[in-house]
Amino acid sequence: MSDFLEKVASAADATPEVAATILADHGIRESIPSAPAAELRVREVNFSGFKNQNTDQPTDPFNFNWTIPGRVSAIASRGNSAGKTSVIEVIRWLLSGRSSVDNWVFERIQRASVKFLLDEEELAVEVDKDGPRLIGNLSLNGRVIRNFNEKSFESVMEQLMLPRLGLERIDTFQKFPRSERGKITSAGWPLLIDALHVRPSELSNVIGGVAQKAGLLLQVYVSPPWFDTLLQARAVVAISRQASTDRARTSQEEERIRGVETERIRTQLQEARNVLANMKEERASAHELRLAMSRAAMLSDAALRRAAEMQAATLDLETVEEIHLTSRRLLRNIIEREVAGTFFRALTPQACPRCTTVIDDERRTHEADEHICSVCNRPATAQASPSARPQAEAEVSETEKARDKAKSVLERIKVEYDAINEERVRLENRIASLADSESLSQRREQEALVARLEGRLEEREETRRLLALTQNGSTPNEEIRVLSAAQDESEVRVKQSSTLFEELNVEILTLGKRFGISGLTSVKLDRRAHLPVVKEGTKYNFGELPDGDKLRLKVAVVIALLRVGRLHGVRRHPGLLFVDSPGAEEVSTGSLVEMVTALTEIAEELGIQVIISTARLDEMITALDSSLIKSPAPGRTTLW
Template sequence: MSALGKEVADTLARRRAGGPLSLTVDEVDKILSGLGVPLRGAKAVPVPLRATRMHFSGTKWLKPDHPDAQGHPLVDVADLPAWIRPVVDELSPTAGSDGDGPAPDIDEQVGPKARVPFRFEWSPQPGVNGIGSGRNLRGKSTLLNVLMWSLTGRCPQFQNDVRSWIEHVEVDWAVGAEQLRVKFDAVNGVATGQVVRVTEVDSDIRSTVLGQFDGADFEGVMGSLMMTRLRLENIPVWTDTAARVHAWPAYSSSFVVRAKQLDPIVGNEQTIGVRMMQMFIGTDWAPVQAAAMTARRGMDKARSAANDKAQAAGDAVEASRSAAEKQVEDLRAKIEKLPAGTPDVQVMLNAATRASDLAREVHGLEAKLIAQTSLAGTARQQLKAVRAQVHTTYEDALAARFFHHMRPSVCPRCAAQVTPERQAAEPDKHECSVCTSELNLDALQADVIVAASVPDELVAGLVAGTSGGDGVGGDAEDGPLDEVEAAQAAVTAAEAAVAELTAEIAALTEQRDGAASRVDVGSELLSAASERRALELDLARAEGAVGALTRSSDPATVDPVDPVQLAVVDAAEQVLKKWVRSDQDPMLARISADIERLTQSFGAENLSGFTLTGAANMALRENGVKQKYSGLTDGEKLRVKIATAIALIRHGYVEGIGRHPGFLVLDSPSAEEMPEEDLATMVKALWDVAGEAEMQIFVATRNAAPLVDLLPKANRVVAEGNSYVW
């Protein structure tokens, strides 16, 4: 039976919404345990963490003209072992860089290299330790990176050259009363080594291996060893999709304050700023509250996912129902547009037979019409020919009469004069007065002038044509005129036959088209009846689908969350929230006062009225005006964040609570517009705070003067001028 279970059971019993939920304390404890919620708060007692010795060694590969290369042998890259050759080919020429140097030129990566062994050893002290240099890129950050590499198990972002130079690392850590040594060999940033416990028995140093690692498992080994020894608890947090447990990487990253990483105000993980603050403040129930909130959010996510799934199913059903309703409407509209009536199949067949017979008759008549039309054309041609012949005969008679009665006065060819004497001599001399040809005497007696050489039959015709005076074509034309009348009669008869056939064909065609139309109407009705049957079947199916989808339009949502478990965890979250707040609020007030005092001692005297809230937010005043941490400049943020970290450490050690191990690294605080006098003020304030509470602080800065002036020699590593830190 736990105190938390009892309070949750009492809370559930008091609730009236839907009736009280009666659960025993044991039942509540069982539910909470099953959800991963601890039943008891953990007393937070800080365990100090201190670096007591750091050593690293290796080989620098420098250009021959580098100052540190003097007196060291030159080695051609081709003569190096195979494993180091690619690394040396990529090296930059800097020595002990901070990882911010420019990438080397290609020309600087070729040729011989000077092999320069190095070894660095230092024993940091309690309190404030300073690492400084007169210039940038002199190896300050390398010391911090090696320190944190041994602590976290994760290789930092070294410059390529520095990462490959470091070949062996040893760092001794004091974890409470226990001495741990982390030692490993490194090949281009990949560590292989072990963690040992170092004990002294009768002046005899003994080592016990606690863990071994080879590459990627280094971080896991350090996490498993440090979390238990520092009494740090996992921080469960619900992300957007799943629960996530933050452990050693999140804690160890919060031990470092970098000028380039100032958010959030506590730690360096934005999503767990509140949890990190609660862990470091030291409220007993903070870890339990984190577990309860994570369990509750997991239930909310499961329920939300179920609702989303049901909603998606409902939307799909609604879409299907709308589609089915539209299909019903479309089918009904198509049925209404179909012609009404039922076709008489026998009538349709009789009409088809009649149309076929009439078509055959029309075809036969059209053949006759073609023949008759051809005969009529022939008759017309014959009539035209007869008329032309009659016309020619008539014109010849007229011409003969005209020309034979002419009395030319000149020759039509040579224009010689035809004298009256020659004309008068024609009867006597029997010759033409124009051409002097001998005349036909018989024709001359009939007053027809024609040469004796002209054939008799032609002469007879001329004589006959000129006889009878003006009666051209009299009885002599009776024969031709009969031929014209006969031809005209033939044409008339042929055209009458064509007209009769055409009329008969038109009448039969009309009858055939009528029969075909009756067949078409019957076919349309028959097709419409078949289509109607198919559409009515489709309509029945669509109406059935609408009915089924209407009944299932609201799919039942299956709640994946046990309502009893939800009620228990909800009540536990409310209880724990109240307990944490009651413990935390007085502490936050005292911590806020420390933050204000420290921030002002760091040179930010314009900031006041600090209030660190339970949500890990900071409210304050800047020159008397309300302000938030997010609204400060980076230089002000840096001072406030350092002050917050130190206040949390001081609070834990002064009051004997909290989980912060008192280890803090400040990387390049002067990078954010902090003048040397403000840095000196900060270092002095840090030294004073470290004297009040047990802690170890490392400060790396380019402004080395305050470190030299304020820190004992054992507490500092300073490279002056152009010198390197290591």
């Protein structure tokens, strides 16, 4: 038994066995070291399409291709609206499966691809797009391993990225607006990739683009021990307590609200039923379809029965025909014997045909009187029974009638079987016609609506019944005690790793100064991603700083996460950073060169990749070698 389980069981006044079962049932796992994240490196991006695709023949084709060099590279232009941000957004879309590309640009892209490395694995994503529809594939070392469409793209990329980066989907309890109630939400790779991107439109957050998730992103990537366990426990405790509160809640106002909603559903249900009842033609078609399907099923059963009867009748006919043939052979034999007897008895032999002994009158008289053959001296065979032939003839007649009757039965069954099959074929054609009719489809949709509303109404009435049974709610039960104890114990253990944030703040302060934030003397990043700073003797919240300082601090936070995480062996950040800073929100003149120079040194030190977007091409040329910069072709102001 682990120390964690022992403390949880003790705090919850439960046995270790019960505590272990409850934690396992709710997916709460003890902290285990995770493998370091794979290094993510983007090598090439391509996308193409037509800028003016609304004409009869799409015009103004574009084709952007960039083989990304070095640890630090840049997309730069002289001025904005050159398509720089779109390049970064396309890369992010292809890496995550979820698009934040500008709608105008996204609609015009018809084909896109990205090549990238995860450690030593060479991967590529290729997408063909037609409006909102797309198909694509993911390949590993030149071999396609997954295909996807617009619905599965995000899932395919998440299944690739999360295990290789040592990450998991994050379950958190999210409150509804202006409510203490909420639900468990699950976030995956499309949220976690936010930590790789510094956007000028998201400078209100220290990390990522969603304010409510900033603290979560921060701790996921620095990953203090027991933080994953704490996240799981928090979400489960919140939803379990909410469920317990729901069971106990009996206020009249909530009952009124439930009643109003129930009445609304009841009204909608009645309206839907009225619409369904007024669909006369559709109803007739549906009725005809049901009758046709029922009749077709009956005919199928009848056809099976007739087939069995036909097989039995065929066997009966074969048996009767065999008996008839036998009776005819017997009659023929009787007739042949009668003819032969008459012929031979009419003969008067003069001598034995073998030894020529003369047959005299005495032997003939003896034959007539004693019925002893005058030739062989043996008893003479009596004549055939006079009734044998009439009996044989009667039997032939009877078997012939039986055969004719069997034939008649078989022919009748065949006629019935053929008629059933003909009717069944007609019905199947009619069923297909009815099923394809638009009016019937509309009726089916209306019937489905009625069914959904009936289900919702039944669900609400069942909920009301259950609430009535639990209106005298109890105190938290053993399950909630165990889950709460697990949350508390995880919280204690996470706080014991507070030195991580102390080291983060030292790194952020150092990097902020290195990136050119003048007068910066103190930063204090906390677990909720709040970042108050002291600058030139005055304390500021992060959101009160100039945009240039916020941008540099956001970059500093990501670099600090990478450096401190690697020092403590909790590296989850893949070492890829996009810095997008167009227009007026870029850092001040001169400091851009200082910041890029510092990023170049840090990238080489940590082995990370930084892709910068800027509208200051001339300054970027000063900071980076021209081979590391992608800029508009001569004579153009845009990249694509």
